[in-house]
Amino acid sequence: MRYLLDTHVLLWSRASPERLSPEAVRLLQSTDNTLYVSMATLWECAIKVCIGTLALPDGFFRIVANDYELLDIELAHLEATLQLPLLHRDPFDRLLVTQARLGGLTLVTRDSNVIRYEVPVVEA
Numbered sequence: 001m002r003y004l005l006d007t008h009v010l011l012w013s014r015a016s017p018e019r020l021s022p023e024a025v026r027l028l029q030s031t032d033n034t035l036y037v038s039m040a041t042l043w044e045c046a047i048k049v050c051i052g053t054l055a056l057p058d059g060f061f062r063i064v065a066n067d068y069e070l071l072d073i074e075l076a077h078l079e080a081t082l083q084l085p086l087l088h089r090d091p092f093d094r095l096l097v098t099q100a101r102l103g104g105l106t107l108v109t110r111d112s113n114v115i116r117y118e119v120p121v122v123e124a
Helices: 007-015 022-029 039-050 060-067 075-081 091-103
Strands: 002-005 034-038 069-071 106-109 121-123
Touching: 002 007, 002 091, 007 039, 007 060, 007 106, 022 106, 022 121, 034 039, 034 091, 039 060, 039 069, 039 091, 075 091, 091 106
Parallel strands: 002 034, 002 106, 034 069, 106 121
Antiparallel strands: none
16 A cells, blocks of 8 residues: 655654654555655655754655655645645645546545545555
């Protein structure tokens, strides 16, 4: 299976995996799965570090690049966000929804607003 990790899932998986559901932990540990992290997620993390709401270990972005498949932001993803209903105003989450849809990925999240979109989800 192919999974796209929401930002909080990526962070929890690295720093506090006990916050994740047993199902999320299993899929993250399975070598049968391909795990994707969006460049939008890394961008969101960088913004939060810059404004002082998130601290990351040195080399975090390189570690993520080595451990996960990175998903670039494409024009089609941006265009697809224009078609989403405004169930959620977070631009990063909206982009993850479109990336999951267009890429045939299952989104791993605990965000109840994201779960409202018609996209395959595993609740984290």
